[in-house]
Amino acid sequence: MARKLLLEHINVPGINTLDVYRQKGGYRAVEKALKTLTPDEVVEEVKKSGLRGRGGAGFPTGMKWSFLAKPEGVARYLVCNADESEPGTFKDRYLMTYIPHALIEGMIVSSFALGANTSYIYVRGEMMPQIRILERAIAEAKNAGFLGKNILGSGYDLELYVQPGGGAYICGEETALLESLEGKRGNPRIKPPFPAIAGLYGCPTVVNNVESIAAVVPIINDGGDEYAKIGIGRSTGTKLISASGNLVRPGVYEIELGLPVEEFIYSDEWCGGIANGKRLKATVAGGSSVPILPANLTLKLANGEPRLMSYESLSEGGFATGSMMGSGGFIAFDEDQCIVRNTWNFSRFYHHESCGQCSPCREGTGWMEKVLHRLEYGHGKMSDIDLLVDVSKKIEGNTICPLGDAAAWPVASAIRHFRDEFEWHVNEPVKSLSTNYGLANYADPIAKAVTIEN
Amino acid sequence: MLKVEETQPVEFSSALIAKCDEIVKRYPEGKQKSALLPILHEVQAELGWLSTSAMDKVAAYLDIQDIEVYEVASFYSMYFLKPQGKYVLEVCRTGPCCLVGAEKLMGHIEEKLGVKENQVTEDGLFSWRGVECLAACGYGPVLQIGPEYTFYENLNEQKVDELIEDLRKK
Secondary structure, eight states: OOOOSSSTTTTSTTTTSHHHHHHTTTTHHHHHHHHHOOHHHHHHHHHHHTOBOTTTTOOBHHHHHHTOOOOTTOOOEEEEEEOOOSTTOOHHHHHHHHOHHHHHHHHHHHHHHHTOSEEEEEEOTTOHHHHHHHHHHHHHHHHTTSSBSSGGGSSOOBEEEEEEOOSOGGGGSHHHHHHHHTTSOOOOOOSSSOTTTSOGGGSOEEEEEHHHHHHHHHHHHHOHHHHHHSEETTEESEEEEEEEESBSSOEEEEEETTEEHHHHHHOTTTTOSBGGGOOEEEEESSSTTSOEEEHHHHHBOTTSOBOEESHHHHHTTHHHHOOOOTTOEEEEEETTOOHHHHHHHHHHHHHHHOOSOSHHHHHHHHHHHHHHHHHHTTOOOHHHHHHHHHHHHHHTTOSSSTHHHHHHHHHHHHHHHHHHHHHHHHHOTTHHHHSOOOOTTTTSOOOSOOOOOO | OOOOOTTOOOOOOHHHHHHHHHHHTTSOTTOGGGGHHHHHHHHHHHHSSOOHHHHHHHHHHHTOOHHHHHHHHHHSTTOOSSOOOSEEEEEEOSHHHHHTTHHHHHHHHHHHHTOOTTOBOTTSOEEEEEESOOSOGGGOSOEEETTTTEEEOSOOHHHHHHHHHHHHHO
């Protein structure tokens, strides 16, 4: 059995309550950090652990913390990003629903490390039940003396609040989240300055994903070096993977980084294979924003070696033959799924969620949605395919925040790997309305390395 | 159909105002605008939607300009700027849910309720709409119903029918 650090006790009845959580060793990290470590020592452990941001960017958490400015007499903030909205990702909801104290404990230790006396958990508004769960857990922790003034006699004060969002994917971007937390529209800010210098209310701020903050707990309990022993290379520790789509057992899994993708999809310990006895056609390995890969490139690298669930292996081959770890939102498509339709669906999503600040994204996502819609509904032209590539290139890299890239990559990668399916939609407009292109040769063994881009 | 005068004055209950007072305390002095999103949720939970009068009242409460409330309420997808049914069925329509039948389910809901997306049923009980990813992709198709945003997972036509019948009887 694989090691579990976050979900070890997830099936213990009552683990959502403080009492049971403590019986299982909960809040040890708070006692250890506040009683025996200095804030800098906590930061040092997180650095040693090699923990990388679990929200999607994969930036080393300890390094992010060390960038925090500490001017005298200015408040500092820790804000937890629980605005989980990336299609295919539902791990943070799971963690907050079943083991909320893991997040609260991580927030206390992390706030202590950063010297924050007020911290916020920004939860997407649709997760009202999770907001209630967190509020109850915070009240429990406060009653037990883990929050409030002079926590455990250490002299450290912390107030923790839950802030609901209003329904906007863009607020997962950290500066949009801060704008939203200030009661404004979620328009991302121009960087620099980065939040570490000027974040919430213009004060130095760290924004971390739910899973990153929860991972601080085992890092402090066992030490950063122990955490770094798990995983492979620069992908240390465990990662929550949200598995969805046409799988026998979709759900949230905690894996040790470095697990082969093939084992994750087909082993009975994990997803148990493709549902209804179908064959795998494609996957999106890290949430809708990352490039889609055909089955053969999902399971193996271009050189034929097995692909692993790690930051490096999933991005091996660049965008020509690789994808990204992203947020760990693993979506599997069976042979009956239509890549054109799914790409249109994702484009509509990004068009809907674009904040409208930057014209390449505001206009470009709308164009892509329209063009993909006509391809899907049998009115497409062959030139539309190149038009899509052209539009995606004009968005990519030309926007304030990464939503533009996130909208461009799924379209560009779908055409890169599934161009024949797009052409079939143009050539067979009537047939494509009632049937699907099928598996074609996407699952065939890779004949030779494909490295040519454009 | 519901008939609501846009300029109809609104009153906030004392419970709602107490809740707002509590929310504002979460932020530093002078940063009360941070309370805007949570307060709009509370107002919508009480009144069902956000009329101009309701939004103006929130602006006055937070001591900010009316436009600062309008621009926020119109930016975020959860705030209703028109009256809705008592129960708004919000069905996830994004990729992973569509892989497991969300589009078919939306067609079924439209047929069952007899109204198009964003319209309200004769009796004022229901409206429905497709919404973007609800972060429950492994349990799709899913739908949520406010103001508590209760989740209904792994849905099929029969489960939706039962849900609608249960809500009718409430």
